[in-house]
Amino acid sequence: MAAPPLTSASRQRLLACWHRLAHAERETLLAFAEFLVNRAGVSPSDGAGAIPTPQSIPRPPTETVIGAIRRLSQSYAMLDRDALLHEASALMSAHVLQGRPASEVIEELEALFARHYQHYRAKLIGQD
Structure with missing residues (x-):
């Protein structure tokens, strides 16, 4: 309705x-x-020129950092992975080499992907 x-x-x-x-x-x-x-x-429009939206994939309770990167890459399939690589690698390194908790790193990864999606979206609608 x-x-x-x-x-x-x-x-x-x-x-x-x-x-x-x-x-x-x-x-x-x-x-x-x-x-x-x-x-x-x-549907906000008839689909013509619609901006792709992320696929909602629930976060498993015992997700690993690698699993989160895979899940988020699948959720945000429209994003350029090369653009995310440097920041995602730095977060992964902080977890593996510096012992940062997985849950903390996963939250930052989720924010990273969301931020890149907002930039992607803004470019498509001409706001960036």
């Missing part, structure tokens, strides 16, 4: 909130809105 049209007052409230946010929070708001659209099973 389609949502009722956005009223002028609602639109103004949404825009006022948007303008008060920093760039990173705006990206988070967009990601959340897209999540809600996907969860509702609603």
